[in-house]
Amino acid sequence: MSDPILRLSGVFTDIAQYHILQGVDFEVPRGQVTMLLGRNGVGKTTTLRTIMGHWRARAGQIVLDGQDIAGLPTPAISRMGVGYVPENMGIFSDLTIEENMILAASSGPIDRARLDWLFSVFPPLQTFWKGQAGNLSGGQKQMLSIARAMVEERRLYLIDEPTKGLAPAIVSTMAGALRQLKDQGASILLVEQNFSVARALGDSAVVMDDGRVVWAGAMAELANDASLQERLMGLSMEAGH
């Protein structure tokens, strides 16, 4: 196994006077899906936002492919090849689907073959290509958000709760899309509350609690140990969701 694509060590992030991240350490291995798990409010989204540079880490290192990116501005981090799907999807609802995708392909025109692939994964995007993104349903917006991240090959994908609040049929579309991305050998850091999705996709898992990483290991190990889940996340994820 080569060096990890992303490594966080001792990352502290404050939001106003609140200490949200209190020394986060973990690694995202190259070409794998790493699940970031934990209860609500333990700092998962803040971790992703800190990696993206939306929040500035007060201390600690964030190393992407050998380069410390902590403190870099968001656009620079993005240009290093980080695709990001934020928690709120970040859709530009005033723009069309097409315009959203054009913006997402920040290094040039959209690659035709890749777009056809995305259309096959998310058919509604093709259907409403010239329509306003604001008129899409919630699930379609989530598809667009993920497609924007996937429109170019990225070194690392940061994806924040892609199945939140979606109907079961759309959840499986999402899971299928992420599976295809994984099969292409992409490196993904995925926040996910839906345990069956997490178990199906994850290679390794990182569990956070109260602004710190409390457990890291193979996803299979966590998935097969209900008492470990109970201890780490306060509930057996098998029962939830």
Place this chain on the structure above:
Amino acid sequence: MTAAPDHRPTMSRAGLGERLGPYLPVLLIPAIMLFGLVAIPSMSSWLTLTVSGLAMGMMIFIMASGMTLVFGLMDVINFGHGVFISVGAFVGISILLVLAHMTEAPSLALNLAAILAAVLAAMAATGVLGWAFERVIVKPVYGAHLKQILVTMGGLIVVEQLIIVLWGPEEIYILRPEALQGAITFAGAAMEKYRLLAVGIGAVLFVVMRYTLRRTKIGLIVRAGVENGEMVEALGYRLRLVFVGVFIAGSALAGLGGVMWGLYQEVITAHMGQQIMILIFIVVIIGGLGSVEGCFIGALLVGLLQNYIAFLEPKAALISNIGLMVAILMWRPQGMIPVVKAK
């Protein structure tokens, strides 16, 4: 551009009212023209007033558009925007005074060349000033509205005083270039040539601006940035640079508007920008802060209403705009075309 859909299914169908909703603001323009037609007894006066109302509206739009975009993009409220109008007017008019031999010649080509030179100089000066203003005055107070209002107001006072230092406290009178004086008569209505020119310039600028915002990548970035700047940055675009560019462009447009307004009034003072700012505020509020289309519609409404009312009841002209603002805010508290902000 990249792919065509195989078919075009409809998105959920909305009721008539809901589908009409987005177009209602545009319909207000013919509505207010119709009001003028009914209220004003003579057809030719109505035509004259409509042209001058449109001319005034176009000029206000040119001056206001930068301010509304700057707000939309970075949530920056610039109370000093009016100072670019004054500076533009002083620089442009000074150039015109120097080029008197060109403006006094009875040749339209020479006149327009002089105006072009004045406009370019004014836009360059206000563009540079805008850049400096952004760096010195605005940048340190990002994200703090209260300080922005105070500091930009302070900047306005300082620059206004500097105008007086450089050009003196007296107002400067100017005649329009020879070929643009007087009026042409159409259907019995006298229409000043200069106002027709102003309508033309305004319309062209609006079309160019709309094209830029709708059809170019930079326009996409600006529109996306108005809604969710953070996501635009997460896609790899340096919003801050875009913002500075918009700020400079907006300042230059205000400078252009200042020259046009100066020639329209045929007199300029250091305080002119501050006075026009009142109309600009009304326009951007009723249009919806951050919306260029709303700003355009709002500017035309204000221009037309102001001219009609000034004809019908001169003393009520300024109050009528306040009335318009109240009426529109009662209808849509966020302005005619509210700007969606992602939270």
Place this chain on the structure above:
Amino acid sequence: MIVKLLSGDTPRSPVLAVILLAILVALAFAPFLFPGVRSVDTAARICIFIVLVASYDLMLGYGGIVSFAHTMFFGMGAYGVALASTHMGRGFDAVALGAVGGAVLAAAIAFLIGLFSLRVRAIFFAMITLAVASAVAVLVSQLSGLTGGEDGLSFRTPRELTPAFKFGDELFGVKLNGRLLAYYLIFGVSLVLFLLMLRVVNSPFGRVLLAIRENDFRAEAIGYRVVGYRVTVTCLSAFIAALAGALYAIWLRYVGPDTVLSFDIMVDILLMVVIGGMGTMYGAVIGAALLVLAQNYLQALMGVAAGAVAGLPVLPELMNADRWLLWLGVLFVLSIYFFPTGIVGRLRQGR
């Protein structure tokens, strides 16, 4: 006793306390300490501006709301007194009715503007007040039948407040006439109004305002009705500003658009509150005293400076006494960046 009068909000800095005390003493005995028409006039203006600026600070420093209509409210009180005195004849009843009438109207208009704009966005308020205030100023100069237009209105105040009224001979060389009474009326009312505002900002109401200013989302989440509080403080501020305007009218026995409605006064208020110190109340005292004095005496100093650099290019123009606004503007911008809490905040920090 004193602490109670100050509502527990003491200056909290020895230097500040000394300065405030000096200003209080100077104003309380101004006619005796600085005899002469001009200096008493200056003292009266300082008293009035302290109230006006403090009422603005209620809104800006405590409410976090920027208004550009404060001169309009000021003018409403002034025109109220002038119109009542003109139409009802001279007398204290006319003065009282005019003052209260103007103040109630000011509060009502503030209520309407506040309801319209604060409900949506606090910055709307700044823009709308600017538009409304300038429209009203234009209207006042147009409606010459009622307001005297650009010329304004001269009117007669109660006889007891005019120089013609004498109630004694001389005291320490100062003539005991109605003008002296007028000064002490203004001084007394200003002092009471100021202490009243100090009480307001130190009441539970004032503390909620501060919480809103710090973080309106959180205040709303805790359950305070932010809009209600903001509208209330706006009305109160407008009401007191109008009373200050009434005092000004009584003192000048004249009102006109340039004297009580012009945007220059609005700029003065902004300068005074920012330089003195926002959200401190005492800042209004320092700012008003400093700037009114500067207006009267600093301009002469700049004239001297301009003479010294005469002959050089541009510099004499920069030093021209009429350009003092330029320097105040620079000072204003710098103080917002570097001393956002103004002189009072600096003094309190330096303790």
